[in-house]
Amino acid sequence: MIQEVGPDHVLDNHFARLEPEGSDRVLHFRDGACLARASSVGAGDADAGDAGDVVDLPHLADYARAPELVTYLFSLGEERFFLCLDDEAHAGGDFSYASMGWLRHAEPAHLLFAAVTASQLDRWYRDNRFCGSCGHAMALAPTSRELVCPACARIVYPKICPGVICAVTSCDGDDEKIVLTRYAGRTTALWALVAGFTEIGESLEGTVRREVMEEVGLRVKNLRFYKSQPWSFTDTLLAGFWCEVDGDPAIRVDHTELKEARWFTRAEIPAERSDDRVSLTGEMIERFRAQGRAGLL
Ligand SMILES: [Zn+2]
Numbered sequence: 108m109i110q111e112v113g114p115d116h117v118l119d120n121h122f123a124r125l126e127p128e129g130s131d132r133v134l135h136f137r138d139g140a141c142l143a144r145a146s147s148v149g150a151g152d153a154d155a156g157d158a159g160d161v162v163d164l165p166h167l168a169d170y171a172r173a174p175e176l177v178t179y180l181f182s183l184g185e186e187r188f189f190l191c192l193d194d195e196a197h198a199g200g201d202f203s204y205a206s207m208g209w210l211r212h213a214e215p216a217h218l219l220f221a222a223v224t225a226s227q228l229d230r231w232y233r234d235n236r237f238c239g240s241c242g243h244a245m246a247l248a249p250t251s252r253e254l255v256c257p258a259c260a261r262i263v264y265p266k267i268c269p270g271v272i273c274a275v276t277s278c279d280g281d282d283e284k285i286v287l288t289r290y291a292g293r294t295t296a297l298w299a300l301v302a303g304f305t306e307i308g309e310s311l312e313g314t315v316r317r318e319v320m321e322e323v324g325l326r327v328k329n330l331r332f333y334k335s336q337p338w339s340f341t342d343t344l345l346a347g348f349w350c351e352v353d354g355d356p357a358i359r360v361d362h363t364e365l366k367e368a369r370w371f372t373r374a375e376i377p378a379e380r381s382d383d384r385v386s387l388t389g390e391m392i393e394r395f396r397a398q399g400r401a402g403l404l
Pocket residue numbers: 238239240241242243256257258259260261
């Protein structure tokens with residue numbers, strides 16, 4: 108998954124106010140796109156990218172003028188990453204702005220994870236420049252990842268929206284099946300799992316039951332947490348659950364959200380996710396395809 112970047116790049120996101128040095132990485136965004144040097148930015152389908160494209164991110168030393176408004180974010184192993192909120196500064200050389208959709212397919216994994224994670228913090232800083240209560244300009248808090256209003260003391264924390272991935276399974280003898288869905292109105296037409304955001308006042312388990320009922324009209328039981336995953340593309344923290352259909356297995360598709368949904372046996376599951384190394388959805392589908400319900404234990 109996207110957060111699995113290997114033992115040499117363990118995430119340390121302990122908050123600190125550090126000064127950047129020339130060898131530190133700089134995450135720099137414009138209209139949501141990330142400043143990067145990549146093998147094929149802007150070539151072909153800029154929003155699609157190809158597996159195997161290699162990306163590099165600027166170091167502070169790449170800037171002719173040291174940018175202002177640079178704040179420390181986190182470290183991955185020995186590498187320190189800073190966010191640049193200076194819209195006038197620009198790294199020299201052949202850096203250009205790459206869409207996050209393109210970066211999703213790029214290597215190496217730790218720079219992809221750094222860019223995606225920083226993009227969420229970039230959005231949070233930019234969306235909270237002014238206090239929502241009194242309108243005063245917000246300031247960085249000195250000891251934690253918060254924005255504070257100097258006038259009314261309002262505190263704004265980073266935005267993290269919980270959501271669930273629901274793998275609905277059934278077992279009738281040796282006939283193991285899983286519900287896969289395809290969204291309506293999206294260019295990516297990969298089969299996926301039931302998913303959705305948690306509403307206020309709702310538990311994660313409650314979200315699973317509601318989303319499965321809303322999207323495919325099934326009751327579920329025996330919910331079991333699998334893994335979670337930060338999904339900064341949409342400010343989300345995803346929790347993956349296995350669950351079993353409870354009662355009538357007849358699917359009723361919500362066509363306002365989904366194009367289609369149906370039961371798949373393991374042999375019927377398309378192998379289109381076998382190269383998906385970033386998403387929890389992909390990992391869960393592949394796990395069921397390879398191991399069936401034995402892999403859920
Ligand atoms: Zn205020």
